Amino acid sequence: MHELRTSVIIPLPIEAVFGFFGDASNLERITPPELSFRIITPQPVEMRAGTLIDYRLRLFGFPIPWKTRISLWEPPCRFVDEQLSGPYRTWIHQHLFTRAGERTLMEDVVTYQLPFQPFGELAHTLVRLELDRIFRFRRHSILRILTPDGRA
Numbered sequence: 001m002h003e004l005r006t007s008v009i010i011p012l013p014i015e016a017v018f019g020f021f022g023d024a025s026n027l028e029r030i031t032p033p034e035l036s037f038r039i040i041t042p043q044p045v046e047m048r049a050g051t052l053i054d055y056r057l058r059l060f061g062f063p064i065p066w067k068t069r070i071s072l073w074e075p076p077c078r079f080v081d082e083q084l085s086g087p088y089r090t091w092i093h094q095h096l097f098t099r100a101g102e103r104t105l106m107e108d109v110v111t112y113q114l115p116f117q118p119f120g121e122l123a124h125t126l127v128r129l130e131l132d133r134i135f136r137f138r139r140h141s142i143l144r145i146l147t148p149d150g151r152a
Helices: 014-021 119-146
Strands: 002-010 052-059 062-074 078-085 090-100 103-113
Touching (some): 002 119, 014 090, 014 103, 014 119, 103 119
Antiparallel strands (some): 002 103, 062 078, 078 090, 090 103
16 A cells, blocks of 8 residues: 655645535646546536445546545535545545644545556556656646645
8 A cells, every 4th residue: 555645734624625626627737638537427426425426537648437436524624525536545634724823725636556566566667657646737826726825
């Protein structure tokens, strides 16, 4: 298993930040365009524990269907989505929100395992570089969308 951790301080109250993530359609806005990420599940998606969401994206040029379940929904502090089918053997993404005065600390903690073990592990360096790039894009997009000057 591997773990990816990222964080960003957003100069908005926790309720506003969590509300942004509570709208599943915003995921398309914070994903790099070259991934051609699209939510297939009819909109609007009611976010709660047990919600199933179908996506389609392109990874390394290949079309990939992806299905996740919201396994935990605790507004405004956290939620977790878990891959039911998709490109990873395991994908558990925790979204954590913490009050920081009038600002919000938002953390992503992703636990993942590549498919086709043990051979899939050979691709981990390449996959990790791509995940780091995607989550960097995500942080910058969140700040650009949620703050007037695009900074924390």
